Amino acid sequence: MSDTDSREQASQRTPNASTEQTDFGFQQVEKSQKASLVANVFDSVAAKYDVMNDLMSFGVHRLWKRYTIDCAGVRAGHKVLDIAGGTGDLTAKFSRLVGPTGSVTLADINLSMLKVGRDKLRDQGLVNNIDYVQADAEALPFPDNSFDVVTMAFGLRNVTEKQNALNSIYRVLKPGGRLLVLEFSKPASEHLSKIYDMYSFHILPRMGQVVANDADSYRYLAESIRMHPDQETLKGMFESAGFEQCDYTNLTGGIVALHRGYKF
């Protein structure tokens, strides 16, 4: 299947593709508004992002990210793109793994997050092989076939047209390269789902209020997770973009899933 065919097929399958509305949490907003609304959320939480991640997930987000790095198969000399890399958790490790002969590009649409990430990585002494790019995942500003590995951790659900982002990633991946998307998903068990709902809609916003003085952003977080495609739907979107050997692994009972696809 050619790139063009993949993208055409993908746009047909994208939810809301024919309408001018899209979801922002549980609200329906104009597509043109979503990016700025999401930007407001992340401008608000950027300074406390790492602390809140640790609090909200009880530190488990670090293990999910570690598993993603294990599955990335990054080697010395690889070129890695970390989209929506936020505060640079994945980039820091990739930077050491690719070594001086490789490079890591930390891309994020949000300048506040990018600045926090850049400062954090520089404080760790990681300066030589990392580029910082403010970029929209739907229109990545890189040449075709540029990267060996692309990762996106907890970023895809904030993208307005997710299928466009997957198509764009497919374009910039080298043949033989792989994409890993770590994202909240649908819990596999009904009981876990109920507990998870109670936690995310009642406790999470209150934690956001206490720690970051911002309950609305964390309410959006919980809502956006529910609106995100489930495991099988996202796998189908990978395949529509042209990825092959697509699979996913449920982590912590499906609260989070790691999707993986290859470009051949």
Place this chain on the structure above:
Amino acid sequence: MPASSLFTASAEALINKVIALDEDSEKRLALLNGKRLTVFLDGFPWGVTLAFSSKVDILLEHHPYEDVSVHVDENTCYIKTHFDVLPRLTQTSQITQLIREGKLHLQGEPGIAQQVAALFQQLDIDWEEQLSTYTGDVPAHQIFSSASAVKAQVLAFSERLTRGLSNAITEEKDIAVGKLAVMHFNDEVDALRDDAQRFEARLRLLENSL
């Protein structure tokens, strides 16, 4: 999954903390910069990769040894072996023999494995110094002096106990035989086996001559 990731995260934090306690280890770590050692142990579902840079990163290898060891270059070393063989890998002279015996599969640069072993074996940490940063010099010195004295007493007691028990069961109670008696018995068994083998060889000669 999170359990295995938790294990590697804990191991990584511990290893880097311990290495940082020995200033000289920085030089040995610098020798390994950019290199990787991947170890697969029989009976374990994953391989473990140690990736060296300014620190040690630990990764889990989810693919089998046969698949990953094809990505071999001068900066990588893949090892597949049994857990009990690991200590023998530090002796260069044994590596060829272990490979011949099929107890060790190795791809890549074996020197990396030896450099990694050296990194950890040559760790020289002044634990008293480390403790003193939390407790002060005098308490740290007293704690370590007391610990040394206790250790010496425990060792002496253990030695006395072993000797006493040995005497009791061999001399007084006559439950077990002494060391010399065991050695004599072993010699007698060896002599009997040699006699039997000679006798067997002689019989075979006689059979062939008939």
